[in-house]
Amino acid sequence: MKIAVIGTGYVGLVTGTCFAETGNSVTCVDIDKAKIEKLKSGKLTIYEPGLEKLFTRNQKEGRLHFTTSLEEGIAAAQVIFLALPTPPGEDGSADLKYILGVADDLEKILKSYVVIIDKSTVPVGTAEKVHAAIAKNTAIGFDVVSNPEFLREGVAVDDFMKPDRVIIGTTSEKAKKIVNDLYVPFVRQGNPIIYMDERSAELTKYAANSFLATKITFMNEIAQLCELLGADVDMVRKGIGSDDRIGKRFLFPGIGYGGSCFPKDVQALAKSSADANYNFRILDAVMEVNEKQKMHLIPKLKAYFNNDIRGKKIALWGLAFKPNTDDIREAPALSIIRELLAAGAVVTAYDPEAMDNVKSLLADKIVFAERQYDALVDADALIIATEWSEFRTPDFTHMAALLKNKVIFDGRNLFDLVKMEELGYHYESVGRRPITQIND
Numbered sequence: 463m464k465i466a467v468i469g470t471g472y473v474g475l476v477t478g479t480c481f482a483e484t485g486n487s488v489t490c491v492d493i494d495k496a497k498i499e500k501l502k503s504g505k506l507t508i509y510e511p512g513l514e515k516l517f518t519r520n521q522k523e524g525r526l527h528f529t530t531s532l533e534e535g536i537a538a539a540q541v542i543f544l545a546l547p548t549p550p551g552e553d554g555s556a557d558l559k560y561i562l563g564v565a566d567d568l569e570k571i572l573k574s575y576v577v578i579i580d581k582s583t584v585p586v587g588t589a590e591k592v593h594a595a596i597a598k599n600t601a602i603g604f605d606v607v608s609n610p611e612f613l614r615e616g617v618a619v620d621d622f623m624k625p626d627r628v629i630i631g632t633t634s635e636k637a638k639k640i641v642n643d644l645y646v647p648f649v650r651q652g653n654p655i656i657y658m659d660e661r662s663a664e665l666t667k668y669a670a671n672s673f674l675a676t677k678i679t680f681m682n683e684i685a686q687l688c689e690l691l692g693a694d695v696d697m698v699r700k701g702i703g704s705d706d707r708i709g710k711r712f713l714f715p716g717i718g719y720g721g722s723c724f725p726k727d728v729q730a731l732a733k734s735s736a737d738a739n740y741n742f743r744i745l746d747a748v749m750e751v752n753e754k755q756k757m758h759l760i761p762k763l764k765a766y767f768n769n770d771i772r773g774k775k776i777a778l779w780g781l782a783f784k785p786n787t788d789d790i791r792e793a794p795a796l797s798i799i800r801e802l803l804a805a806g807a808v809v810t811a812y813d814p815e816a817m818d819n820v821k822s823l824l825a826d827k828i829v830f831a832e833r834q835y836d837a838l839v840d841a842d843a844l845i846i847a848t849e850w851s852e853f854r855t856p857d858f859t860h861m862a863a864l865l866k867n868k869v870i871f872d873g874r875n876l877f878d879l880v881k882m883e884e885l886g887y888h889y890e891s892v893g894r895r896p897i898t899q900i901n902d
């Protein structure tokens with residue numbers, strides 16, 4: 463099938479590449495000239511494990527093309543995916559200017575029947591708005607389908623190639639058949655393609671992300687309580703996770719969720735609810751708790767240094783909002799950096815993939831270390847903000863030689879408490895107590 467993907471970011475590039483991989487001819491469109499030039503020259507614009515191999519192969523075999531021209535991109539396309547940004551507007555609602563802007567442009571250039579598939583995360587009713595925008599001045603037939611995307615950055619290619627489920631929101635039988643044909647190769651193991659109406663599909667995405675953000679936040683609150691009551695959140699996590707109804711996944715406490723999706727999607731669902739005169743109270747609590755949780759380590763760090771961290775050199779491992787991505791949108795590490803700088807500390811950071819993105823944001827406000835251990839030289843303490851695999855079993859002896867103080871504040875609970883005690887580190891994490899306190 464001939465496919466156009468409008469918006470070539472994290473979702474668009476993975477979507478385009480994976481559809482090319484199943485034999486379709488795909489053209490990805492973006493307004494960012496530099497991005498398109500780079501992709502055309504065979505270089506990836508994002509870090510995403512497993513993407514490069516598919517990207518290179520499909521580009522070489524002539525199934526994957528890039529352009530800045532919408533008209534060229536959609537020429538002869540039977541299907542047009544919208545993978546455009548839906549950032550939060552000032553009032554928290556999803557800003558639809560990118561989606562509706564492209565809809566306005568499409569209206570002028572459609573030549574024959576096409577299925578327009580919205581992959582962006584959008585509020586209920588957006589498919590109708592897109593339909594209305596395009597239908598204004600064209601007599602050409604088309605359908606608008608809601609097909610929310612559930613891929614996770616860091617495992618996006620796997621998620622796309624083997625999705626847990628595909629949600630297709632459409633009331634058009636013609637569009638349903640076309641979209642079904644596109645997705646059948648991805649669900650050969652029997653995972654479901656679930657059909658529903660457009661509105662339910664749009665809400666499904668917000669419900670999924672808000673539920674997951676709530677699950678994380680619930681565990682972060684349990685972790686807070688563990689610290690106050692002297693329980694260990696790892697034990698509680700295992701204790702509740704073995705109940706099938708709760709499940710083991712997404713129960714790890716930490717320094718809050720970030721990224722380009724959870725924060726904006728929870729906010730947008732709360733706003734949609736308010737607009738519908740429904741007070742979705744749990745979402746307000748989730749947002750409030752998560753903001754506080756990002757700062758969880760700061761009072762602990764300050765208390766360790768008698769509430770004065772002016773001039774203290776703090777090493778920071780991890781900048782990305784989660785491992786295996788270079789995405790720093792809403793990353794807890796950025797909130798921590800802001801707080802440390804405001805309190806007069808000096809920050810040296812290391813991240814395997816996200817440093818370039820932070821450099822373009824913070825320039826010379828912090829120091830960037832070339833390598834993981836370089837960040838530790840003469841540091842008064844280390845903060846861990848992202849659970850990259852390479853941080854999990856570091857050389858603690860080497861670290862002790864580099865650090866000024868053997869002090870670690872770990873926002874991702876990477877290390878064993880007993881081991882850290884034996885190694886002589888002052889080690890604080892989230893919802894767990896140092897072993898010496900257990901017999902208090």
Ligand SMILES: NC(=O)c1ccc[n+]([C@@H]2O[C@H](COP(=O)([O-])OP(=O)(O)OC[C@H]3O[C@@H](n4cnc5c(N)ncnc54)[C@H](O)[C@@H]3O)[C@@H](O)[C@H]2O)c1
Nearest residue numbers: 469470471472473492493494545546547548582583611615
């Ligand atoms: N990133 C994720 O993990 C993820 C997962 C599921 C769903 N989503 C949703 O998918 C959507 C896209 O997210 P993303 O992370 O890929 O965003 P992104 O910012 O990485 O990419 C969006 C791209 O669209 C381009 N663009 C903007 N206006 C354009 C226009 N008029 N024409 C062509 N291109 C244009 C931008 O230049 C950018 O490259 C959002 O609604 C997001 O909520 C994201």
